[in-house]
Amino acid sequence: MDDQKAYAIVGHSMLRPDAREKVRGRAVYVADFRLPGMLFARVLWSDRPHARILHIDTRQALDLPGVYTVVTADDAPNTRYGVYLKDQLIFARGKVRHIGEPVAAVAAESEAIAEKAIEKIVVQYEELPAIFEPIEAMKPGAPLIHPDLESYEATYPKIVKGNVCLYTRLSMGDTEKGFEDADYVFEDTFKTQPMYQGYLEPRGAVASFDFNDKLTVWTSNQQILVCQAELATALEMPMTQVRVIGTAIGGAFGGKLKTSVEPIAALLAKKSGRPVRLVLTREEDFIASRARAPYILRLKTGVKANGKITAKSVELIADCGGYSDHVVGTMGLAVSFSQGPYKIPNAEAKGYCVYTNNPNYSCMRAYGVHQMCFATESQMDIIASKIGMDPAEFRRRNLAEDGDVLVTTQPLRSVTVDQTMAQVLKACHWEEKRKASKQRGVKNFYGIGMANTILNMGLLSSAAIVKINEDGTASVLTGAVDLGTGNHTALAQIAAEELGMKPNDVNIAAVDSDSSPYDLGQIASRTIFDCGNAIKLAANDARRQLFATADEVLGAEGRELRASEGNVYVRDEPDKKISIRDLMGYRLYFKGGPIIGRAGWLGKPGFDHLVGEGYPQPPSVTFVFGTHVAEVEVDVGTGQVKVERITAAHDVGRAINPLGVAAQIEGGVVQGMGYALYEEMQIHEGVVQNPDFLNYRMPTILDAPEIVPIILEIPEEYGPFGAKGIGEPTNMGPPPAIANAIYNAVGVRVKELPITPERLLHALDDKKTREA
Numbered sequence: 001m002d003d004q005k006a007y008a009i010v011g012h013s014m015l016r017p018d019a020r021e022k023v024r025g026r027a028v029y030v031a032d033f034r035l036p037g038m039l040f041a042r043v044l045w046s047d048r049p050h051a052r053i054l055h056i057d058t059r060q061a062l063d064l065p066g067v068y069t070v071v072t073a074d075d076a077p078n079t080r081y082g083v084y085l086k087d088q089l090i091f092a093r094g095k096v097r098h099i100g101e102p103v104a105a106v107a108a109e110s111e112a113i114a115e116k117a118i119e120k121i122v123v124q125y126e127e128l129p130a131i132f133e134p135i136e137a138m139k140p141g142a143p144l145i146h147p148d149l150e151s152y153e154a155t156y157p158k159i160v161k162g163n164v165c166l167y168t169r170l171s172m173g174d175t176e177k178g179f180e181d182a183d184y185v186f187e188d189t190f191k192t193q194p195m196y197q198g199y200l201e202p203r204g205a206v207a208s209f210d211f212n213d214k215l216t217v218w219t220s221n222q223q224i225l226v227c228q229a230e231l232a233t234a235l236e237m238p239m240t241q242v243r244v245i246g247t248a249i250g251g252a253f254g255g256k257l258k259t260s261v262e263p264i265a266a267l268l269a270k271k272s273g274r275p276v277r278l279v280l281t282r283e284e285d286f287i288a289s290r291a292r293a294p295y296i297l298r299l300k301t302g303v304k305a306n307g308k309i310t311a312k313s314v315e316l317i318a319d320c321g322g323y324s325d326h327v328v329g330t331m332g333l334a335v336s337f338s339q340g341p342y343k344i345p346n347a348e349a350k351g352y353c354v355y356t357n358n359p360n361y362s363c364m365r366a367y368g369v370h371q372m373c374f375a376t377e378s379q380m381d382i383i384a385s386k387i388g389m390d391p392a393e394f395r396r397r398n399l400a401e402d403g404d405v406l407v408t409t410q411p412l413r414s415v416t417v418d419q420t421m422a423q424v425l426k427a428c429h430w431e432e433k434r435k436a437s438k439q440r441g442v443k444n445f446y447g448i449g450m451a452n453t454i455l456n457m458g459l460l461s462s463a464a465i466v467k468i469n470e471d472g473t474a475s476v477l478t479g480a481v482d483l484g485t486g487n488h489t490a491l492a493q494i495a496a497e498e499l500g501m502k503p504n505d506v507n508i509a510a511v512d513s514d515s516s517p518y519d520l521g522q523i524a525s526r527t528i529f530d531c532g533n534a535i536k537l538a539a540n541d542a543r544r545q546l547f548a549t550a551d552e553v554l555g556a557e558g559r560e561l562r563a564s565e566g567n568v569y570v571r572d573e574p575d576k577k578i579s580i581r582d583l584m585g586y587r588l589y590f591k592g593g594p595i596i597g598r599a600g601w602l603g604k605p606g607f608d609h610l611v612g613e614g615y616p617q618p619p620s621v622t623f624v625f626g627t628h629v630a631e632v633e634v635d636v637g638t639g640q641v642k643v644e645r646i647t648a649a650h651d652v653g654r655a656i657n658p659l660g661v662a663a664q665i666e667g668g669v670v671q672g673m674g675y676a677l678y679e680e681m682q683i684h685e686g687v688v689q690n691p692d693f694l695n696y697r698m699p700t701i702l703d704a705p706e707i708v709p710i711i712l713e714i715p716e717e718y719g720p721f722g723a724k725g726i727g728e729p730t731n732m733g734p735p736p737a738i739a740n741a742i743y744n745a746v747g748v749r750v751k752e753l754p755i756t757p758e759r760l761l762h763a764l765d766d767k768k769t770r771e772a
Contacts, residue, residue: 033277044106049357053103057124071105076090083226085154085158085165100688101322102264107268131145137354145356146163164353165353169614182304184302187299194293194680202282203220204220208276215266252522255289261278291362291681301383310344320355321359324353325362336407336408370728377450377451399421417626420627420710421627444636461530464535466541470585477515478511479511505566524728534601539597540597543597545595554578603621621718628649644706668732672734673703680754
């Protein structure tokens, strides 16, 4: 690949075609959806963290005028489903395992009637011992939340015991010898909080059966094809009888994976014989949450006096809540990247996913690596401080390079963290600001801190179909939805570049499981890399067919052809050209027939085997890197932290749409800032104490700092036009960078997120006590 090659469309900023309909309020979300005769649904959620269900009496609810039907576990198949571990049912059967687990649901003529009916359902429970701390849940004799766990099916080499639904261990080298060789050994424990994804649109779905008993579901889901498969499993239906159509999505961030409310809406539609819409309230979305799982992270790192790391051992414990969901997958990535972007010859990582009676946790942007990054990058600064070395220099001495090996035994490639570091440190004037005075007044202190990031790129399968239309435009069929991030704009740019068309001449068709080719979903920053590759290959297939006809029509006799702005021409004779529209007329009415480009993409990194026990992750195709520097002002009187500036550099391979890339960096920075300082689902004995945006503190425009995005373009061999993904890495850097900046400002280390004023003041008080 020519690193300096300029493209006509790729690499140019474009406005999103869907922007106008969204700002005018014309985009159709699930809550806007209407079908003739549609009923409205409400759900009865468990109000007990752990209890046996003795009896459910729905008679009073059914007697209410306007109520069409009520469903419980008795109306649902007794079939467990799940992405990694099949441990979940549509409704609680026999017992409830967390507050917010669905017990029954009602379909009625209005949401108000359905809500009244829910209140009339009587459930008799027998309380069971509940457990809320994962460490307690791991102990022998702890109440078993899933007594039949060992019989559950799993998609990974299952190592389970008691309430531990995943144990995994990875290692390389000799960690014991590595610690013996070290001059210093550091041991630290970090904790992260449950974090709600905070999307504007709560989860929802509309379900309807036709006269042939085929189910159609409209949903704001991140994984339309995965949702279809899981619905078919949960409802015991063939996939040919389940159709899932994507609607506009009002944000997701990992909170709308696989299925959630879709099976409930489907059961109500089946039993009532009417279309049913189920949209959660904000409080329900919190309580029945699939928030980012809280982690306990124990790190032990050995270092030589010259700053070289000799060994690292990590033990991670994740709280799954009542069901495993995607937490198992987050642990796979957390242990994979437990070294960070650093060369560590001897490493070990152990991970435990543990059932508790807390809400059903899942995943969020950066899928386990986010929690690991906070711990790793915080400890890097702790070590640098203790051995008297600048944090940037300490990192430089340990940076990984191409060919260095992760604890998974997979070698790294496309390592660019040295370049992201260099760009950021230069842009923020690191050295002079580290030396500058910290005190700005009686109680205000300035601090600056940094963090590096690493994440995998390339995950499993995508496919695409590119259809050249009669008028010379193109329609792209893909299973990739647009989460509101503008990824359809970038995917259209990829297709247009490959086909030689104008961007507005390419349409990304609506996602429909009946017609869209397979795509794993919009997760893991994979859309541009994986789906983009599939679209580029399919467009290339279509272009090949176009060029074969153009060669004949133009009499090119095998000379090189090019396509640009809707025309195909001979490279060394540009005036010899024909429009794609005319070519299609020739093919459709004279010779050749329709043009359908097809392609499937399965990222093959040339490394198929990972070494580890109970390990649930496939290898990566490549890797992405970034560096963030945060500048803060700390008020030691109130514990308030003001983030003044964050400079963020990311290697994106090639920016397909630079405007979109910059927006991803800016949005990720603010979201990461929320994780660092404000956001926490406060849960006491399984009850969410702050299930609304008034009490769940998210950063607003008033909190947003100056953000300096730095886009590095170092083309990736396997990426479409050299591109990598950018969605997740952007929110990984702020938490550790801010924590490190706070330490630089006032000399205290807070190891638990979020770093609230109360926690910071407590740390400052402890410091005063120690000094006294």
